[in-house]
Amino acid sequence: MIILETKGLYHAFKGLEVLFDVNFQVEEGERHALIGPNGAGKTTLFNVITGHYHATGGQVFFKGKEVTRFTPHELTRMGMGRSFQITSTFGRMTAFQNIRQAVLSKNKIRFQMFRKLDKMQAITRETEEMLKRINLIEQRNIPAGMLSYGKNRALEISMALATDPDLVMLDEPTAGMSRDETRTAVELIRHLTEGKTVVIIEHDMDVIFSLADRITVLHYGRILATGTPSEIRDNPAVKEAYLGEMEY
């Protein structure tokens, strides 16, 4: 089943055109990488799909339903999760409180005003479990803004996953990470996204080839090619577009 699809997506900012006729399809359960040179429009595509921008033209379908005009929170409630290229956690709140916000949303606790938060033991337990899974339990009381870059990135990724979405959109999750941190992150992603659909923007080819089932290449706002990693690797048009940009 196709869980995510865009039809004829077109997007422009005040005259600057960024996306042209993007027909993007993601199969349920697959890990789909979105690659392309800088400025190709990958993050814009994410922003349009997740409701941050209203597409100038075209349509977006999620789980078969048209969601073109949906807002981020509506899409999250439908089962989408997203991580950002630039870490977007709650800098002033501790790692524990960060995850707890996501856990609260997952449990649909959004307007509870009659119980003390700290006394809600089920929530606390679920938050602690999540922290253990992402190996942040020891840093639970450290404000997110004070975590090391790698740990904050891990927190960022887990924020996308803590609402238990069916479709996870990760925007350059390993950006700025060292070799070791990247390896850990990839394992974490693989582990946490069991049974889920993942769309991942990445530049690191090792990550892509170890994670992705299929790859879509975006170039100057248009889809250049879609296929398996080996098909993309051998595609001459892709090689030409990417000359000098890929890290082998």
Add this chain to the structure above:
Amino acid sequence: MRTKLTRWLFWGALTALLLLLPFLLNFYYLNMFIAFAVYSLYAVTLNILLGYMGVLSFGHAMFFGTGAYTVALVLRHIEGFPLIPTILAGGLAAGLLALILCPLLVRVSGTAFAMLTLAFSMVIFVAALKFREVTGGEDGINIAAVPPLKIPGLVSIDMTDKIHFYYFAIAVVALCLYLLWFYTKTPFGSHITAIRDNALRMDYLGFNLAQTRAINLLVSGTFAGIAGAVHALLMKLVSTVGVLDINTSFKPLMMAYIGGIGNFFGPLVGSAVLHILEDVVIRFTDRIGLINGAIFILVVLFAPQGLIGIFQNLKAKRSAKERS
């Protein structure tokens, strides 16, 4: 760290002090204490928006004033309206105002929010001035007497007695402060601070930002209205200057900032400081506005985290020294 015992002792001592206050102070200072309490509540409601949600309300007087005027109008036009419903009416009216303004206010933040609230409060101020048949304009409305506190079938407590009124007013303020404190400790309270920290992330976690902001606005406005209602009963006179003017919007702001917007009790500290200051300075000069303004500037320049913030910094430095 405070143990449960010390906490109980502290609150017990405080309660005892509040109960005994009428016998320790003369009426002038007793009334000043009530004023301090009312403004503390008012400043806390402003901080619910500022410190907790990160938006600056420049026109909070519109809620305070709506509560005050509602009380005055209800008592003038409805014979024998009971005390508690009168106060609730004040809160309700202010809440209604917040509800009406919500659709516009939740879409903006930062400077736009500050300017919008300023604009709205100015509209209401001018309207109250101009429509003097209703509001009495600059002269305002007198409240003949505070209605008695009636518990049907049981007892009727005369509220013209200053000591009775003191207990009632403090009880109302204490209850409201407790409710607001509890509110900040609930899951919803954490949503509010999370929105301040990173609204985008909250959106992406599945929270409806507009609805969440709206509810916070409603809570803030309603309780500000209740503060205004008690204020009206204390002052027995409600006029535009004193409940709706721009000074009435700036006072709680100063109090919250001076005390520390990062702490629930900051506004109380600020309210205490400003009230004591006013009482002291008034003996020497009329220029209380100048002193207030100068202190405000100094606080913004040198202590933006407020008095409580300074205290916490000192505590942190001392425990850091003890550890090393």
Add this chain to the structure above:
Amino acid sequence: MSPTTVLYVAQALHGLAYGMLLFLIASGLTLIFGMMGILNLAHASFAMLAAYFCYSVMKVTGNFWAALVFAPLIAGIVGVLTERFLLRPVHKHGHLAELLITVGIMMVILEVVKLFWGTESLVVKVPASLSGLVQVAGLTYPVYRLFVIGLSLLILGFMALILFKTRLGKIVRAAVSDAEMVSALGINTPLVFMLVFGIGIWLAGVAGAVAGPLLTVFPGMADQLGMDAFVVVVVGGFGSLLGAFIIALFLGELNAYGIQFIPRLAPILMFAFMALVLAFKPMGLFGERE
């Protein structure tokens, strides 16, 4: 002309004069906000300060023209000092702190004015050379108001010249657009900030000094002028001089006609208009900055 037409046209000219004053004040305000991100709530207070200085200089020298030159200048200097010692240190604490300190400054100026000049309205007499009436297109119109309009246009023309034809002007315009970039190019932005702030205050000072004979000089001047100037900046657009110009004139006319024909609703209309614009176009009708 029929009496009604005369009335309408007279009102239009009144509105024009007031609108020009508003633009003088609003232009400084919008430039300061556009460049420094500071919404200077004390801006009109400086205008009021200049009005009081004007009164004092006139009392001492008896010369209106001297007052007109020196009062705004003194106000401008106070403005520069304020920027250097009160605003710049708070910059690092964020926009909220900047906004709040301008509130404090506004309060202090109000109290200082009351302290030194009292709370009564002070009368500044229109100088003999500018008093009286003149015939303009079949209308009799006060010379002073024409003077106000003329002076404002002169100053604005001068400002436009500097802004658009000189290197300094280019730097200022660039800084209003993107202060960080300008700083990266090696230009001393703190100095530019101080300069623009000073000039913005000076413009407000001119408006205040000139407004004295029109509005009388009293402590509540800042409230009225300030609110109107804010509506102009907010509706016209933060950082947009053109927007400020159009809206200032519009507001001047709205005030003139409103006060004449719907005295109760006029101020409410104005705020309601601003609230609506803010809600749907938070950047103002012509503005571009956040």
